[in-house]
Amino acid sequence: MKTFVKAGFAAALAASALAFAAAPAAAQTRVQVGVLTCQMAPNVSFIIGSVREMSCTLRPSVKGAPKGTYTGTVRRFGLDLGVTGQGTLVWTVLAPTTRIGAKDLRGTYAGVSANAALGVGLGANALVGGSNNTIALQPLSVEGQTGFNVALGVAELTLR
DSSP states (O other): OHHHHHHHHHHHHHHHHHHHHHHHHHHHHOEEEEEEEEEEOOEEEBTBEEEEEEEEEEEESSTTOOOEEEEEEEEEEEEEEEEEEEEEEEEEEEESSSOOOTTTTOEEEEEEEEEEEEEEEEEEEEEEESGGGOEEEOSSOEEEEEEEEEEEEEEEEEEO
């Protein structure tokens, strides 16, 4: 059990370091346009990966801008083993302009992902994609979930 927690913590730290290394490049060309909050469905994952459904809401930073609602699917490839309950994933949304529409986040995002849960868990995800690959979901997201899980690998998020 201790080994599991150490491995998950190390995985989350590795993904965080990678995410922070990418942050300066994203910050130079993108501005914060809002916060995307996703409610994730419970999940059972196997060694080669997992698929998880979610529903998301974009709260724009710009006053008067429309809220956006999305459904999404996260696919993880790599080490992903365990059982988790419902979870919440919160991203800061970065774009090349503050003028984005309610559905501009639609598309596919890809990057690295790491998380660990033993009762309560945390995660880090670094994803870029969306509208012509111009949208970035904050290089470091906040993820909360319950269950028993460890994951480290590549993640793909599709927002519809």
